[in-house]
Amino acid sequence: MLYLIGLGLSSCEDITVRGLKVVQRAKRVYLEAYTSILMTASVEDLTAFYGREVIVADRELVESGSDEILAGADKDDIAFLVVGDPFGATTHTDLQLRARELGIAVEAIHNASVMNAVGACGLQLYNFGQAVSLVFFTDSWKPDSYYDRVRENRAIGLHTLVLLDIKVKEQSFENMARGRLIYEPPRYMSIETAASQMLETAATRADGTYTGDTPCVAVSRLGSPTQKFVAATLAELAEIESGEPLHSLVMLGSRVHELELEFLLEFALDRERFRTAVLAETSAAAAAAKAAAEAAAEVASDSD
Amino acid sequence: MLYLIGLGLSSCEDITVRGLKVVQRAKRVYLEAYTSILMTASVEDLTAFYGREVIVADRELVESGSDEILAGADKDDIAFLVVGDPFGATTHTDLQLRARELGIAVEAIHNASVMNAVGACGLQLYNFGQAVSLVFFTDSWKPDSYYDRVRENRAIGLHTLVLLDIKVKEQSFENMARGRLIYEPPRYMSIETAASQMLETAATRADGTYTGDTPCVAVSRLGSPTQKFVAATLAELAEIESGEPLHSLVMLGSRVHELELEFLLEFALDRERFRTAVLAETSAAAAAAKAAAEAAAEVASDSD
Numbered sequence: 179m180l181y182l183i184g185l186g187l188s189s190c191e192d193i194t195v196r197g198l199k200v201v202q203r204a205k206r207v208y209l210e211a212y213t214s215i216l217m218t219a220s221v222e223d224l225t226a227f228y229g230r231e232v233i234v235a236d237r238e239l240v241e242s243g244s245d246e247i248l249a250g251a252d253k254d255d256i257a258f259l260v261v262g263d264p265f266g267a268t269t270h271t272d273l274q275l276r277a278r279e280l281g282i283a284v285e286a287i288h289n290a291s292v293m294n295a296v297g298a299c300g301l302q303l304y305n306f307g308q309a310v311s312l313v314f315f316t317d318s319w320k321p322d323s324y325y326d327r328v329r330e331n332r333a334i335g336l337h338t339l340v341l342l343d344i345k346v347k348e349q350s351f352e353n354m355a356r357g358r359l360i361y362e363p364p365r366y367m368s369i370e371t372a373a374s375q376m377l378e379t380a381a382t383r384a385d386g387t388y389t390g391d392t393p394c395v396a397v398s399r400l401g402s403p404t405q406k407f408v409a410a411t412l413a414e415l416a417e418i419e420s421g422e423p424l425h426s427l428v429m430l431g432s433r434v435h436e437l438e439l440e441f442l443l444e445f446a447l448d449r450e451r452f453r454t455a456v457l458a459e460t461s462a463a464a465a466a467a468k469a470a471a472e473a474a475a476e477v478a479s480d481s482d
Numbered sequence: 483m484l485y486l487i488g489l490g491l492s493s494c495e496d497i498t499v500r501g502l503k504v505v506q507r508a509k510r511v512y513l514e515a516y517t518s519i520l521m522t523a524s525v526e527d528l529t530a531f532y533g534r535e536v537i538v539a540d541r542e543l544v545e546s547g548s549d550e551i552l553a554g555a556d557k558d559d560i561a562f563l564v565v566g567d568p569f570g571a572t573t574h575t576d577l578q579l580r581a582r583e584l585g586i587a588v589e590a591i592h593n594a595s596v597m598n599a600v601g602a603c604g605l606q607l608y609n610f611g612q613a614v615s616l617v618f619f620t621d622s623w624k625p626d627s628y629y630d631r632v633r634e635n636r637a638i639g640l641h642t643l644v645l646l647d648i649k650v651k652e653q654s655f656e657n658m659a660r661g662r663l664i665y666e667p668p669r670y671m672s673i674e675t676a677a678s679q680m681l682e683t684a685a686t687r688a689d690g691t692y693t694g695d696t697p698c699v700a701v702s703r704l705g706s707p708t709q710k711f712v713a714a715t716l717a718e719l720a721e722i723e724s725g726e727p728l729h730s731l732v733m734l735g736s737r738v739h740e741l742e743l744e745f746l747l748e749f750a751l752d753r754e755r756f757r758t759a760v761l762a763e764t765s766a767a768a769a770a771a772k773a774a775a776e777a778a779a780e781v782a783s784d785s786d
Contacts, residue, residue: 187592191500194490194593198499263594265601271741274604278748288491288599288705289498290567290592293607297569298590300578303597307611308640330638336612401592437575444582 180251180277182264184289187401188217190227197287201228205254208235208247210270212346214261215364217402217424224259232259236347244276251282266291292400292426296339299395299407300441305433307331309339312427314367315375322379328429329387335432335463340376342367342425366423369396369408373415373427388412388429393455395428395442396420410447411455418447430456432463484555484581486568488593491705492521494531501591505532509558512539512551514574516650518565519668521706521728528563536563540651548580555586570595596704596730600643603699603711604745609737611635613643616731618671619679626683632733633691639736639767644680646671646729670727673700673712677719677731692716692733697759699732699746700724714751715759722751734760736767 181200186192193201201207209221211234216224225232235258239246247258264270264286277284297303308331310324324340331338345365353360373394380388390413398406398420408418415427434442434456446452485504490496497505505511513525515538520528529536539562543550551562568574568590581588601607612635614628628644635642649669657664677698684692694717702710702724712722719731738746738760750756 184594186498189500191503192498192592194496194498195502196493196495199495263598263601265607266598271604271745275741275745286599286602286705288496288594288602290488290594291598294567294570294595294598295590295592297567298592300575303569304613304615308638309608311608334612334634401590437579441575441579 179255180248180273180282180284181255181257181287182270182274182284183257183259183287184263184266184291185216185259185261186289187262187292187295188219188399189402190216190219190223192216192289192401194287194289197289198228200255200287201230201257201259203255204230204257205250206233207231207257207259208233208239209259210235210240210261212237212240214266214344215346215424216261217399217422240270240273244273245280247273248277248280248282251277252280262291263289263293266293290401292341292397293339295401296397296426296428298400298405299397299428300438301337301395301428301430302435302438305335305337305431306339307334307336307431309341311341311343312367312372312375313343314345314365314371315378320375320378320382322382325379325383325387329385332387332429332431337431337433338429340372340427340429342369342372342427344424367425368423369398369415369420369425369427370418372425373412376412376429377416390416391455391458393430393452393459395430397426397428398422399424400426407445408447409442409445409452411451414447414451430459432459434460483559484552484577484586484588485559485561485591486574486578486588487561487563487591488567488570488595489520489563489565490593491566491596491599492523492703493706494520494523494527496520496593496705498591498593501593502532504559504591505534505561505563507559508534508561509554510537511535511561511563512537512543513563514539514544514565516541516544518570518648519650519728520565521703521726544574544577548577549584551577552581552584552586555581556584566595567593567597570597594705596645596701597643599705600701600730600732602704602709603701603732604742605641605699605732605734606739606742609639609641609735610643610732611638611640611735613645615645615647616671616676616679617647618649618669618675619682624679624682624686626686629683629687629691633689636691636733636735641735641737642733644676644731644733646673646676646731648728671729672727673702673719673724673729673731674722676729677716680716680733681720694720695759695762697734697756697763699734701730701732702726703728704730711746711749712751713746713749713756715755718751718755734763736763738764
């Protein structure tokens, strides 16, 4: 059996009791270590906590070496550990399809991921649209298809969870060109970088999807002892110091309930500015709804 | 300290190691027992597993008796257990706001909820729009605002997670009118009821948002040992027997990757019909995108 086991967000102890039992009896234990990190536990911490050897699986091993991971899984239990939930951001569909081809049963042991834990900031998960990913811009490469997804969400009043880039085990162009297996230090996108990049895209696209005044929530170290939320406008977030990773960002839509606003104000950078920004969102949405209703009424009276 | 602790989806052992430690040392342990249930663990099972008394908190206690729950939480640890993640469907914002007023610190211990674990069906969570709730229709009350949300999601190609109604500790009208504290047996909406109700709404609204041919995935007992997925059209799902609760339903949008389709076909009720239904979605979306691009090009040439 192949077990896909979610580790949750922060510490060794965020694994479920059921997940821990499987890890302790599995033949081999792999840790998927390239799409995210556990914030307060190193591989050594996990090894000590489990009392088991943990094999770090990089992208190469997972994407090209799945048969190595699956070897013997028809007879023995193999544990494949994933930060968050096994299906949080990446579904590992190819690993599962390969297991299926080989006749190996697969079971998932779920856990929290940022996709559901973000509800801790006080916004209802019901009012989130599609999540988007924001990657590090370079001088020549500024991928902005995320912007279209944000526009779709905002057009119908929904919040957007923006997941921020993580670069682990990346090579520089020079080292890659020379075939040198030297890797850059890991990089985790900060809130201020994310907000600056989003403002840059807004300036390029210039269609008013969002502006520096759009209300957002900075979500830092979610689920860890130093978890922090900051409610502020996008322009304000471009100037903060968000500190240690991991971070993500929520851009609010117009569907904000009074109780939710009250909750957010508690960690607002500037309460009055944030309240004004949220009320601007909600009143613009109300005005648009009124205009649409009037236009519909006009069409109806025209067709009389 | 008030701890909001997620229990995950199915068994006693789905709690995290950290959550279990808090439960075992807390002064009092409450279980929120009206928005969901643990599928394979009763209150007695939890009591035995924790070695602690578990106080069942119904809606009345949580919504009107928060001071009773919070009593002494400034000095002692109080555990408030929630099936899934503490912020899955209900954020318990009022309980948290009340704690804040009383100067009581609140900490969440996250876990899996249907909102993220649904990724196990093979569809990318990125391509889900807003989740909706479907409540039991009666002869005189058929709330269908969910339909507008589904239309919004489908207009931009996104999947919709449909959460199905749970009725726990409901009184009949007669018993309520007579003030008799007699409760009906709990009811959990099945896939077939959900699909039938959704077809009924589609017939009433009659704007073609979705039809009986729209591809869906029935998600039964997610995260439990008897978890089951069935990929089928909405009309087919209205005829299945989905069995023991809990259930939810995913209505597909047009953004389906080839690998995802391959994954879904493994549990399709009728593989060819399902493939045809998905391809109809994706090709309709491609045609609409082409038409929009042509219209935009025409506008551009008109303005030359």
